[in-house]
Amino acid sequence: MLSTMRLRRLRDVLTGYIERGEVPGVVALVSRRGQTHVEAIGTTAYGGGRPMSADTIFRVSSMSKPVTAAATMMLVEECRIRLDDPVDPLLPELADRQVLRSMGAALHDTVPAFRPVTVRDLLTFTWGFGQLYAPPDAYPVLKAAWELDIGMAEPRPRAMPDQDEWLKRLGSLPLMAQPGEQWLYNTGSDVLGALLSRATGLSFADLLRERVFAPLGMGDTGFSVPPESLDRLAHGYWNEPAEPLDTQEEWTTVPPFFSGAGGLVSTVEDFFAFGRMLLRDQRLLSRPALELMMTDHLTPAQKVLPHWVPGEFATSGWGFGGKVTTRRHDLADTPGRYGWDGGLGTSWRVDPAEEMITILMTQRAWLSPEAPPILRDFWTLAYQAIED
Template identity: 60%
Template sequence: MIPAEQSKGFVKSRLDRLRATLTGHVEHGGVPGLVALVARGDDAHVEAIGARSVGGGPVARDTLFRVASMSKPVTAVATMILVEECRLRLDDPVDELLPELADRRVLRHLDGPLDDTVPARRPITVRDLLTFRMGTGILMAPPGSYPIQQAMDALQLGQGMPRPSVVPEPDEWLRRLGTLPLMYQPGERWVYSTGSDVLGVLIARAAGRPFEEFLRERLFEPLGMTSTGFSVAPEQLDRFTTSYWTDPATGARAVYDEADGGEWATPPAFPAGAAGLVSTVDDFYAFSRMLLDGGRSDGERILSRASVELLTTDQLTPEQKTLSNLVPGFFDTNGWGFGCSVVTRHTELGHPVGQYGWTGGLGTVWGVDPKDRVTGVLLTGRAFTSPVPPPVVQDFWTSAYQALAD
């Protein structure tokens, strides 16, 4: 017999502990508000704690957050839809659809001048974009540390904290990117993020319609992700959060982006596949359920089971992990699939082997455990201060897994 305090997947008293822990982070000023979802199969529990802004109205289950890099797995799924339709092939060069990236030059030294280059040994492929092995991306170094970083910033390519209002439209964005050499040879090592932005342009050209339309028609509408997109409509702004960050000059909390009149209040010129989306916990739960069900949703097949398995399998070689960097030790316990991380060693409570997902630097995290069918989504309005998840994220995963009924 199942004890009265035990649900199908969780122990109620331990879910109460999760709520108390998250409430503490809000009350102590770590985040102004948050919405958290933990689910095991059909058994989902949501906590909405705090406010949409400092001194503002309360968050609710349907509150909208900027999910930043949680956009990456969505972009990867969209890419695999086109691979399954044979409009893209994983190991084909992208040159035909993206001629701006043909005949690449590669920096001889990362810290060298931009004209000190050698020819690329091979073209960039679709697989390179999905696995972040295209040869360029966001370097985990202070802004301006390398000439190539300075050049990317000068061209307003949006390869840093998300700023939708400053990035040009897709064709111009890719033209500018194509004027720069690669940092490394294609396929050589993992370099963060830029591959997902390139995929957004590739998807639009392969599908023959704008990236945001393709996502809406092929993913968001079939999955019921009615609140997910690259901007917030005027009639939904009362559900939207203000975004905060830690001012690098003062160390104090400051407004990063307002809800009303901010950068996500109007459609962007460049719908960023790497970090542009706004969403809710239930929309990401629907996305997670589709992946857990092998690509199906309410009887409709969105993606094949084989594609889901490939997308969520570690794709990096040991050598590539050694050459790459995110934070020290990350690739000792994690790999990278298509647009998401994959846990490869069980060293922490809340991160079992096989769990896949990713974080959003503006204060969000998502993960799916296919073995125990556990989904976790945590959305906050406070940007992280480093690639290492803050205590609220660590405590969320610990609290979610300590609440499992078995």
């Protein structure tokens, strides 16, 4: 059970963030064993906007990754793709990879890849290429990737080329590491979107709509916002003091590239439906597939992250498209808890042991890779509400 008194504490603390101007509004959901509590506080914009509600639309950015992983597992179950098969037949642009001798090497200073990239490599982010926690010009390969507009920063789907051109540009770069060698963030989910599109003959947007969003009733989730729903899209902000992230209209047109890593918009209601599917409320995936998806697949060597945030996997690992808690360190750290965050201000987790779903959506982008105070407080407040 969830304590009504303790849930009031959640509302009080979140209200404080709004009163201090740290966020203009927030929607939070805590659900456990059939009991669901939603708080919608504040407005969709500083100085105005609509009142927040459970159907407010947010840029969920990297919360797209678990959705992409779930769609991948659907095709794995149908034997249309296989976890340990090379991706080369469907993605010839990524065949016969060359790998940098070191991260700082010149683009031509490479050796052949020891083996092809597999679907499993993409799901676990160990395929050899990704975002780095470093300035754009820190390494020749990173500078080249930024210049090619292949998605090395916050989601800007309309700044990216179409799928075929994106693959061509990505394939022109060497890998940063050997396949299977280390965890590198983000890009694997974008490659998966392209892989699924080619495997099915559908655009990645149509595939997600037909196979995931429509069956689960996720009617407000997609890669753009219909003009008639634009007033429900929360305004995005970043920096300190807050500055507009982009224009609302930027999200009303279909982008040239459907980013499986960070391109979705969604609502608390919709992601609640997705979470219930992972907790087996609806059977889009078998129990073994869900368990595999939410299992830590990283080796100790792969968890050494020289180009990312130190300690990222001190108490966790990486499943397929999301983080998996491996040992208790804080109130919310139930082993087996799975999910991921959106750096533009959102977070989502499912906890099979507690049969619990937690979602927080704001519209203030993170200022660093470390979760902001409002999110850390939300996780504490959600789990302190457990009464049994």
